Amino acid sequence: MNKELILRLSKYKRLLFKLKALGLERVFSNNLGDAIGVTPSLVRKDFSVLSLPGNKRGGYDIDMLIEKLDVVLGRDKPQEVIVAGCGRIGTALMQYEEFRTEGIKIIAGFDIAPENVSKTSGVPIYHVREMKEFVRKNDTRVGIIAVPDSEAAATLELMIDSGIRGILNFASIELRINQRGEIDKEEPACTIHNINICLELEHLFYQVNMVNETE
Amino acid sequence: MNKELILRLSKYKRLLFKLKALGLERVFSNNLGDAIGVTPSLVRKDFSVLSLPGNKRGGYDIDMLIEKLDVVLGRDKPQEVIVAGCGRIGTALMQYEEFRTEGIKIIAGFDIAPENVSKTSGVPIYHVREMKEFVRKNDTRVGIIAVPDSEAAATLELMIDSGIRGILNFASIELRINQRGEIDKEEPACTIHNINICLELEHLFYQVNMVNETE
């Protein structure tokens, strides 16, 4: 399944919640399309491939969509995350308000110097060496890397070794599995998403400077 | 020019710096491809469309590539950014080490309560109402939105009104120009990149839960 598609599904669902809160019960493909910025056609096709039925005239039932999207997106399972690196970014994430409203919970932070980390967020902070044990006990699947670049690769290895299966990486070096073919025994695959703030900004600089360009 | 392409160009350049630091002078398309995870063919095609010449046998000259990529990516111009919202995320960004190494500089932060913001980062903090004046004076092009969701839309409007042309949005609502057709006089276009951490995490949850699925 396509990355863009999954992203759209999450957007649909978020939007559907808002519509439901407003008291609506049904939506049309063009409502959804307008709202998330895609064509109605694509909305219908998305629902089509997921076998989410609509009514030939009355559009789609919001409750039905939410329910089925929850299943497709696996939202019945708990959405628990750990954070490696409790510096500026790590602690900012631990206090990130929007996680709560989305049902995402940071259940632990790990650092090489946990005694120096402020505990104001209420998230328990452990030493990195306890990660493997913690992940095993809690069956944690997803982790965030918020360590300095220099530690990123080692942290990746630790997380994979601990059994983490999905990683959101904030270090500004691109992490990939099989960097040099070392990590690929028969362990279950691990998905990595890199959020590279520098790269995003550079992209913006490129765009804003290219106004007079031939495109 | 394609977004993915631009991203690749930035990656090439970053990699080329590292190779240069290691003492290398030339690279082959397969070196670059392996390193950033694309096919050598694509590397050659990228350079081809930019008219970056290689030698039929000896590969590409690293210095030449860096120099020309700098021009293409507009890296000769200063890379200055302002930040709106000096909460957890905003201040974390102000102290983000990696910006320095990438030549990106946060030149000001704006908040509705600047007196409550710690000044430890060395970045001057102003009241939001001074943004427009500041942007005009400094000819700032790029801004980061790090305000709560509830303030995001208003901040977007303020930035556009101030003359900002590229925006990196950390609020977890997707910002777009022409949300309802209001903002589109004849002002120069403004590019928005949304970094939606919740969405990224949801995507990961989806992936890690879909192991037994038919894909």
Add this chain to the structure above:
DNA sequence: AAGTTGTTGTGATTCAAATAACAACAAAAA
């Protein structure tokens, strides 16, 4: 009941980007 409207569902089409394939050719080797 018959006609009209409006929306879905999907097969066909378009489009763009990635990949593959290979001719051209510079450098090294013989």
Add this chain to the structure above:
DNA sequence: TTTTTGTTGTTATTTGAATCACAACAACTT
């Protein structure tokens, strides 16, 4: 000098997602 090698540059092909177009048909209207 001639041959071999290895890499570029570019054209052709493949791939896959988004868009288009329209038949099917449920609900409303008269």
